Amino acid sequence: MAVLAINGGKPVIEKENEKLFHWPIVTQEDIQAVTEVLEAGSMSGSDITKQFEKEYAAWNGTKYALGTCNGTAALLAAMWACGVGAGDEVIAPALTYWATALPAISLGASVNFTDIQPDTLGMDPEDIEHRIGPRTKAIIVVNYAALPADWDPIMAIARKHNLYVIEDNSHAHGAIYKGRMCGSIADISAASLMSGKSLAAGEAGMITTDNRVLYERCIAFGHYERTGMPSNYNLVDAQVHEEDLLPFRGMPMGGVKHRMNQTCAAMGRVQLKYYPERIAEIDKAMNYFCDGIEHIPGVKGLRTKFENSTQGGWYACKGSYNAEAMKGVSCAKFCEAVMAEGCTARPGGNMPMHLHKVFHDLDFFRQGKPTVLAFGQRDVRQGAGTLPVTENTPDTIWSLPWFKHFDKAAIDLHIAAVEKVAANLDELI
Ligand SMILES: *Cc1c(COP(=O)(O)O)cnc(C)c1O
Numbered sequence: 001m002a003v004l005a006i007n008g009g010k011p012v013i014e015k016e017n018e019k020l021f022h023w024p025i026v027t028q029e030d031i032q033a034v035t036e037v038l039e040a041g042s043m044s045g046s047d048i049t050k051q052f053e054k055e056y057a058a059w060n061g062t063k064y065a066l067g068t069c070n071g072t073a074a075l076l077a078a079m080w081a082c083g084v085g086a087g088d089e090v091i092a093p094a095l096t097y098w099a100t101a102l103p104a105i106s107l108g109a110s111v112n113f114t115d116i117q118p119d120t121l122g123m124d125p126e127d128i129e130h131r132i133g134p135r136t137k138a139i140i141v142v143n144y145a146a147l148p149a150d151w152d153p154i155m156a157i158a159r160k161h162n163l164y165v166i167e168d169n170s171h172a173h174g175a176i177y178k179g180r181m182c183g184s185i186a187d188i189s190a191a192s193l194m195s196g197k198s199l200a201a202g203e204a205g206m207i208t209t210d211n212r213v214l215y216e217r218c219i220a221f222g223h224y225e226r227t228g229m230p231s232n233y234n235l236v237d238a239q240v241h242e243e244d245l246l247p248f249r250g251m252p253m254g255g256v257k258h259r260m261n262q263t264c265a266a267m268g269r270v271q272l273k274y275y276p277e278r279i280a281e282i283d284k285a286m287n288y289f290c291d292g293i294e295h296i297p298g299v300k301g302l303r304t305k306f307e308n309s310t311q312g313g314w315y316a317c318k319g320s321y322n323a324e325a326m327k328g329v330s331c332a333k334f335c336e337a338v339m340a341e342g343c344t345a346r347p348g349g350n351m352p353m354h355l356h357k358v359f360h361d362l363d364f365f366r367q368g369k370p371t372v373l374a375f376g377q378r379d380v381r382q383g384a385g386t387l388p389v390t391e392n393t394p395d396t397i398w399s400l401p402w403f404k405h406f407d408k409a410a411i412d413l414h415i416a417a418v419e420k421v422a423a424n425l426d427e428l429i
Pocket of ligand 1: 070071072073096097099100142168170171191192193194203204205
């Protein structure tokens with residue numbers, strides 16, 4: 001007689017408690033704030049966005065924050081600010097969402113992808129230095145799945161080679177690396193605040209930095225109405241604006257418009273206000289779940305290995321999977337069985353970036369050759385088998401259920417679902 005639900009047995013969780021996973025948490029306060037923007041007709045203004053920026057910078061521990069229309073825009077502006085241009089290269093991890101790297105192509109640059117570490121899921125510091133060439137302009141680092149990257153060695157390499165570091169903090173708002181908040185570690189950071197992220201403001205993004213020049217360049221790139229204006233942060237300091245930016249005042253140098261819709265800024269302000277207490281509850285719930293499955297050989301919740309570090313809102317949180325310790329059952333099969341028990345589990349993470357055609361063949365500038373080569377770059381394209389840790393992720397990591405509330409009884413059931421599959425692996429062979 002089959003025990004596992006995938007084989008017709010009774011599932012552990014018969015009815016999922018949707019509230020446990022619902023995100024973002026929207027209250028009357030969000031609705032009120034957004035309604036006020038609509039009623040005032042100030043969606044395209046920037047007064048509320050500037051307030052949001054001030055609060056965000058204070059929370060994240062940076063001097064400057066600049067709101068954008070989405071995280072992709074924030075990354076594009078950050079790359080341009082760091083001097084990435086035609087014929088240049090950036091170094092980025094291969095396991096990430098495309099926006100970490102793809103804006104480089106629209107600047108005429110190419111991307112040299114590194115492998116990841118199996119425990120941080122972030123860029124492997126050992127795989128960076130040999131990729132640095134004369135045209136390398138920046139290293140882009142992702143705190144993947146809310147796990148802080150291995151920052152100390154990465155920053156040391158960047159400083160040694162005099163390279164900018166761009167942090168893609170779209171997964172790790174509020175996460176802490178060795179006592180420092182993610183989003184404040186690199187030279188400049190970009191974060192998505194789209195609705196699915198742990199800090200969700202709608203369709204929006206945020207740039208954070210301590211570097212005044214990078215901040216001004218991001219403004220000049222996509223916030224034309226603010227270029228050369230006295231800064232929001234330092235009214236007496238207008239002459240700090242770079243000489244090479246000021247003549248272009250009144251036009252965005254990127255030919256793009258990156259302003260945040262103020263309905264998003266208004267919602268973002270309310271979300272930020274409650275964010276620390278909400279992620280504290282997520283942290284408690286996720287740690288409880290990870291503790292609960294810790295005894296199972298072959299399956300673990302991935303938690304940051306660094307001291308004085310946290311995973312913030314645990315966005316896209318992952319577990320590790322070792323098929324050998326699971327009687328050879330594949331990660332995909334295991335996840336299918338756990339799903340049948342009523343607990344969310346999906347194999348793998350983002351698709352490996354280095355294998356995608358867009359980083360090999362896209363002729364963005366219509367020059368009759370791939371853009372990654374079109375400006376005299378060396379060929380840094382990589383095929384299958386070159387970044388094994390990344391390429392193996394469909395077999396080695398899985399998405400954990402992302403609890404937003406600490407409901408012990410409900411989480412116990414999810415632990416029981418995983419335990420049940422692990423105890424009946426023979427049924428899957
Ligand atoms: C979501 C995301 C982005 C892009 O942000 P958008 O707001 O969707 O444009 C960039 N990088 C990573 C790692 C992301 O997950």
